[in-house]
Amino acid sequence: MADDYKGASKKRLWTLMEKCMKKTVLFLVLALSSFSLHAAGYxxxxxxxxSMASIEVDGEVLGAEASTVEFNMSALDMAGGMMLNEFLAIEGRLGLGVANDEKTVAISVLEPKVKTKLTRYYGLYLRPQYSQERFQVYGLLGLAGANIEMAIEDTNAYDSGEDSGLSYGLGVGFSPEGSLFFNIEYMNMIDSDDYTFSGVNLRVEFKL
Structure with missing residues (x-):
């Protein structure tokens, strides 16, 4: 009983901390967006x-206790942003899943096949960066959300849910001529109570 109480208390504390961090990041994004209206020349x-992504589900699948399992999938996204100053930008992203995965999962005494699909994801980020004419390195910190669908093969068991949380990553890019960049990133898109969504991204970026 004491362990259950401690576990519930830790979960409530983490939820409260996550809400505070979300509000802090959102405040910074809005404040810097307002500042950008007065910026010129950037x-x-x-x-x-x-994106070559993975979704790791730990402890629960479709409401039942299950083994930890990792689903591999891929996605495409589009992005756009604006430099707020020489070293900081704001960036938004919107993506769609293009490949699903199916794994055998130990659920209670059963081992059914579970199909997982990433339908969409999105994010809004602050992007600190250092760039030269043909090179750039940058970080990403913001809020992201994703919709995940799960279904057990040959049954009516199905679930679809939207999760959101803090999102962060690190990227590096190279340019052959100064305005077209080829980037590679590692992103931790979402780390929620239900799953962890992360991956490596290959990107093309045009600077105006």
Whole structure:
């Protein structure tokens, strides 16, 4: 009983901390966005990417206790942003899943096949960066959300849920001529109570 109480208390504390962090990041994004209206001479950028992602589900699948399992999938996204100053930008992303995964999962005494699908994801980020004409390195910190669908093969068991949380990553890019960049990133898209969504992204970025 004491362990259950401690576990519930830790979960409530983490939920409260996560809400506070979300509000802090959102405040910073809005404040810097307002500041950007007065900035001049800094560039906008847009592009897209291909993500080799994994979704790790730990402890529960479709409401039942289950073994930890990792589903591998891929996604495409588009992105756009604006430089707030020489070293900081704001960036938004919107993506769609393009490949699903199916794994055998130990659920109670059964081992059914579970199909997992990433339908969409999105994020809004602050992007601190250091760049030269042909090189850039940057970080990403913000809020992201994703919709995940799960179904057990040959049954009516199905679930679809939207989760959101803090999102962060690190990227590096190279340019052959100064305005077109080829980037590679590692992103921790979402780390929620239900799953961890992370992956490596290959991106193309155009600076205006």
């Amino acid at each position: 560039k906008a950028f847009f592009g897209g990417g291909y």
